[in-house]
Amino acid sequence: MFGWEFPPHISGGLGTACYGLTKGMSHIPGLDVIFVVPKMWGDEDQSTIRLLAAENFPVRRKYVEMQGFLKEMTFLEIHSRIMPYMSPEEFAKTRKKSRTGTSVYFNTDHIGKFKFSGTYGPDLFQEIANYSLIARVIAEDHxxxxxxxxxxxxxxAGIAAKEASGKPLVIHVHATDFDRSGGSVNPAVFEIERRGMEIADKIIAVSNLTRKTIIEKYGIDPCKVVTVYNAVDPAGDQDGINFSKPLNGKIVTFLGRITLQKGPEYFIEAANKVLRKLSDVHFVMAGSGDMFPRMIKHAASLGITDRFHFTGFLKQRDVNQMYRMSDLYVMPSISEPFGISPLEAMQSNVPVIISHQSGVSEILKHAIKIDFWDIDAMADAIYGILQYNALSRMFKKLGKTEVENLKWENSALHVKEIYDEVLSQ
Amino acid sequence: MKTICLYFQVHQPFRLRRYRFFDIGTSEYYYDDYANESVIKKIAAKCYLPANKLLLELIEKFGDRFKVAFSISGIALDQFELYAPEVLESFRRLADTKNVEFLAETYSHSLVSLTDAGEFSSQVERHSERIESLFGVKPKVFRNTELVYSDEIGSAIAGMGFEGMLSEGARHILGWKSPNYLYTNSINPDLRLLLRNTGLSDDIAFRFSRRSWDQWPLTAEKYVKWLKKSGRNDKVINIFIEYETLGDHHPADSGIFEFFRAFTEIIIGKNEFKFSVPSLIIQELQPVDTIDVPYPASWADEEKDLSAWLGNDMQNEAFNKLYALRELVSKTSDNKILTDWHFLQTSDHFYYMSTKVFTEQEVHKHYNPYESPYDAFINYMNVLSDFTRRLKKLVGSEESRMLQVERLLKEKDELIQTLQKRIDQLQETAPVMVGPVGVEENEEPGKPALKESGKKVTGKQN
Structure with missing residues (x-):
C-alpha cells in the first residue's frame, strides 16, 4: 500500500483515512499490509544534507505494533520530501526555507490552487519520480x-510497482484535483491522476460524488469505479471531562483548511445573517490556509469580529477541545470528496450542518444538509439549531449512534472484496 | 349477510412555505400557495374527479345497493374552495344521491383530541357545521384525525352527541377479537365503534400496485374471495382507506379504477354481501362487546400508535409549544390569527418531522415538501415563533385597550359617586330652605354648591 502520510504526522483527512482503513484491515484474517510512506526525518538540516547527496534513498523498515491493530504491520518509510496538501509552489518555498536553516512547517495546511504560471517548482515532480523509483525496488524485493x-x-509509485511486478493495481481516490483546485485544474496533476486511473485495474472512490467526477471528468469506465465510504475511529477517552466553556453563549464552529474548497466565505456570510438576529452566539473559524487573511478582512468589513473569532491552525488536542466547546459544527465545503470531520464532531455530541457537495452527506441521515452557496438555508439551519433545543437533543441522541455504526472494519471488508474480485480476474 | 363498509378519507394540508428565521417579524404569510395549488390540482385530476365520477356512475347504476362514506377535512374543503371548486361540486352531486355519507372530523385535521377538550369540541363543531352547510346533512358518526382513538376520546365524542366512531382494528387493541363486528366504547356504551380491517384495507391501500407482493396482481375476484374467507358469522368488514389511493397512490394505469368497478359489481351481484354506511350500520347491528383502549391508537405504520406524529423530541416540542398558545388564542377574535391557528394544527406538519421517514420512506414521502425531518422542524418552529409574536402583540394590545377602558370607567364611576353625594347633600338640606316660598329664593344657595362641585371634579380630572 502506497500512501503519503500516516499518524502521528498527519495533516488532513488522507492520513486519518489510511490509518483507519489499515487498522480495519488488520482485523481481516489472511490479509497482510505493507505500508509504504514517504517520510521526512525529524531533523531538517540533516535531511537537507542527505537529500542533496541523494544517490541512495534509504528505506527504513519498521515492524510496528499499533494500538487497536490486531497484528503487526510492516512499515516502509522512504526518505523523501513529499508533503501532502502542498502545492508545487509551496513545496519549493518550503524547501528554500529549510536550506537556509529556518524550520519547515510540516503541518502547514496550505493546499491552494496549483497555479502553474511559469514559476512552479520542479522539485515536487522530481520527488514523485524518486518515490516511484523506490517503489519499483520495493516491488522487486517484497x-x-x-x-x-x-x-x-x-x-x-503504484504504477511503477505494477510494471515491476505485474501485480494488479488498485488506486484509492480520496480527492481529485477538481476538488482541491475549485475548478482550475493543474494539467500536470490532472495528467498524473488520469494516467493512474487508466492503468489501475480497479478504482476505489470515497463517495459517489467522487466516483462521478472520476467517470465524468477523467473519462473512466464506470464499471471500473467502486465507492467505498470512509468511516471513523471510535472516540477515545476524552480528557478534561469537567471542561467549561470560555465564552458565554453558544458557539458555532468551522474547522478546516481555510481554502476555496472548504467554502469559508459562505460560513462568514451565514454568520453575519445570524448575528444580526441573535446576540448570544459566537462563531469560530478554526484552521489556516491561503484564504485566511482575506477571511479576516471580510469579517472585519462586516463588523462582526467581536463575535466572530479566528483561531489559526489547531493541533489535534486543540481540535478535540474545539469540538467540545462547540454547540454546532458547520462544513460548507464546495467540493468535499468525503469529509471525516463532521463525523468527529458528531462523536463529540455536536450537531452538524454539511453541504450537499460532500461525500459524507451521502451516508449521514442525522445532519442538516444544505447547498454550500445557499447562505439563507445555512443561516436558517444555524438559527434553528441554536434556538430550538429539541433539535440539538435529537442530533446528540441519534447522531452519535449513527456515527458509531460507521466502522472501518466494514470499509476494510468492502476493500477486501474488491481485492478478491481483482485477483480472480 | 356481511356488510361491506367503504370509507374514504380526504385530506390535504396547507403546506408551509420556506420560512426563514429572518422572515420572523417581517412576513406574516406562511403558506406555499404554488405548491398547495399544484398539489390539489394534480390530485384532483388524478383522483378526486375521476374517482367521484366512477362512484356517481356506480350509484346511478345500482341505486341504493351501493353506498360509501367520506370524511373530508375542513382544511381540504378550504383548499377545494380556493383551488378546485369543481371537486367540491362533484362531492355535492354525490351527496345529492343520498347514498353517500359524510362523517365528522376535526376541522383542522388536528391532533387536538390528545391535549385540549375545549378546543377539540369546538373544532368538531365547526367541521360539522361546515359539512351540514355544504351537503345538507349533519354528521352522526365521527372519525378522528388519523383514526386516533382512545376510551377517553370516544367518551368525549359521545358527549358531543355522536352515535358512532371509527377506529383502527389494531392487533394490540383487539387481541383475539375480530374487527368484523360492532363494538362499543368502554366508558360510554352508547357510542358504537367500527373497526378498520387492517389487512383487507392495506391490501388495497398499500399493496395493490406493489409488484414484489406475492399476491400481485390483485384482481377483484381474488379480493372478494378473501372477503368470503373471513369468519362465517362476521357482520361487517370495514375497508377504510385514503381516497388518494384511487388514482394517486396507485395511478390509473395500475388498474385501480377497473378493480374498484369490478369489485363493486361482484359484491352487488352476490347475495351474501351488501354495502352500507356507518350511521346505518350502527343502527342495524348489535354490538358484541366493549373495546378497551387506554392509550391512544391510530392507523399509521406498523405500530398503529402516535409515534408518526409525536414520536420524537422535535415533534413533542413543536406540539407542546403550539398548544401552549391555546389560552392566548381564546382571548382574540382576530380572523387572520384564528385562520393561522387552524392551519398550523394540521397533523401533517408533525408527520413531516418524523424520523421514521428514514425507515418507512414510501408512505411518509407523499407530497412531503421537506428534505429531512430536521428541515421540517426548523421551518415549522420559525413560523410558530412569528405566530406567537403576532399573537402576543395582538392580545397585548387588546388587553391594554381593555385596561384603558376599565380605567376610564372607573374615573366615570368616581365622578358619578361624587356628584351623587352632592345631590344627596343638597336633597338633605333642601327641605329646610325650600318652603312655601318661591323658586327665586331656592336658586341662591344652590348655585354656589353646583359651582363648587364642578370645580372639584375638574380639579380631580387634572
Missing part, C-alpha cells in the same frame, strides 16, 4: 499480491 495506492502522489 512478496505481495496486490498494490493499493492512495491519491495522486502515490499513483506513479
Amino acid at each position: 512478496p505481495f499480491d496486490i498494490i493499493h495506492a492512495h491519491d495522486w502522489l502515490a499513483y506513479p
